[in-house]
Amino acid sequence: MLREVCRDVTTEPTLLHLNGEHVQYRTANTTNEARVDVSDARGFWTRGQRAFMDIRIFDPMVACHQRITLEAAHQKNEREKIRNYGDRIRNVDHCSFTPLVFxxxxxxxxxxxxxxxxxxxxxxxxxxxxxxxVVAWMRCRLSFSLLRSALLCLRGTRYSDPTTIDLDGLNYQATVVESGILV
Structure with missing residues (x-):
């Protein structure tokens, strides 16, 4: 979906090497092979600035999350991602960073x-x-992606070529109405 609105979107881009720069947190990823999940070339948040995103999916029923609220678990996971990559991306790559926690x-x-x-x-x-x-359609796509990931974890891999959907001619309104998704 990001490729529909931004140019030069890449997956797993390598971050710039550290050349004597210091990062704020000890837990920051300082390896030369450090990667994030998605890079949007320019203009998602700010015109002309690259944006990096890193994704984390967590199970809120795991023992380490059961003693805290769901909101606190989201914030904890976001903080961990920001500690790992945020300072380095802002100060070395001069880009924005967004942790995508689900x-x-x-x-x-x-x-x-x-x-x-x-x-x-x-x-x-x-x-x-x-x-x-568009929001209803995106949430539906996200739900199916998470469902596929969960099934993959349960069943194991059954490799098939990835399918892509051509979004150029997609009428979101007709798709949402036809599928019966509540808006």
Whole structure:
């Protein structure tokens, strides 16, 4: 979906090497092969600035999360991602960083909600579709992606070539109405 609204989107881009720069946190990833999950070339958050995103999916029912609220678990996971990559990306790569934290059931952390909201707005504007229908369509896609990931963990791999969906001619409103997704 990000490729629809931004140019030069790449997966697992390598971060710039550290040349004497110091990062704030001891837990920061300082290896020369450090990678994040997604890079958007320019203009997602700020015009002309690259944006990096790193994804974490966690199970809120795990013992380490059961004694804290769901909101606190999201914030804890976001803070860990920011400690690992945020300072390095801001100060060495001079880019923005957004941790995308999800639960296995589709819940989103605060920064992921902001990211998805911005992505939906940009997609709706570009495709001349109602924002509410684009959001419903995106949430449905996210739910199926998480479901596929969970099934893969349970069943193991059954490799098939990845399929891509051509979003150029997609009418989000018709798709949402036809599938019966509530807006």
């Amino acid at each position: 639960t296995t059931s589709g819940g989103m952390g605060p920064k992921a909600k902001c990211f998805y909201s911005r992505l939906a707005d940009v997609m709706a504007e570009k495709k001349h579709q109602p924002s509410s229908h």
